[in-house]
Amino acid sequence: RALHLYEERGLLVPSERSKGGYRMYNYDAVLRVRWISKLQEMGFSLTQIQEILHSWEHSQSAPGAMRRLQDLYREKLDETRAQLERLQGLEQELSASLDYLETCDTCDPERLVGSCSACDVHAPKDPAPELVAGIQPLSCEHTVAKQIAAANTSPRTES
Template identity: 40%
Template sequence: MKIGELAKSLGVSTDTLRYYEQHNLLTPSSRSESGYRMYNQVQQKQVQFILRAKDVGFSLKEIYELLQISIDKHQHSCEEVKGITLQKLALVRARITELQRFEQSLSKLALRCCGGTESADFCSILTVLEDVDGTDN
């Protein structure tokens, strides 16, 4: 099938498929005599794999690693796959912690401000953000 047919069957754009090709996640099975990229079921399954991996938060680099393992499973172990997954989980947990800290800080800032229609000359949020020495927490 041509790139447009593959894209339509998977609900993605042809640009997405070309992007995956540029990042070595996808390679056409062949090219037609007129130069069209041709794909088969193997590439269709690879794109489905990429999309599922992307949906659970893996980066393109991580997806590339997982795809390489998936393509040559007998040369790899579950330990490798789990290691990649646990590394990603640790990053996600760290990001959640960071976002919770942001939420707490923003909540404190919002509580300090009256939110009225008066001039922002004395806005407590701006005052805290402008505090150069960080003493007004």
């Protein structure tokens, strides 16, 4: 089905047809299908792939065509690296959240979920990661409990 779509879009041409009408593809066509697949994995749409191919086929100079392809791949590499950084940050946040939540296994099963915002199992200097803190109820009590906890841990000066 994908091969037929690629043909409709002008991305692929069968080398010949069998006597039964089946499309026959040569090795170059197989390479083209793999190339299309890789570009789609990188986030390119079929329309964008058509534009890349059209630009390539109508290029006046081989070095110019290669330079445009190089620029395109360099831009995609930069985007991929930025995405990897974001994903690594998310991985760290998920890992920290799971580590934090493992402590919750020791909590009394009779406690209600609303008491989690005033948890005394975690050390005051061990704040909940955002992925855990964000699910806590939004209430004045939560804010007041945090302020009281912060006030109790700050150094006091006596007059």
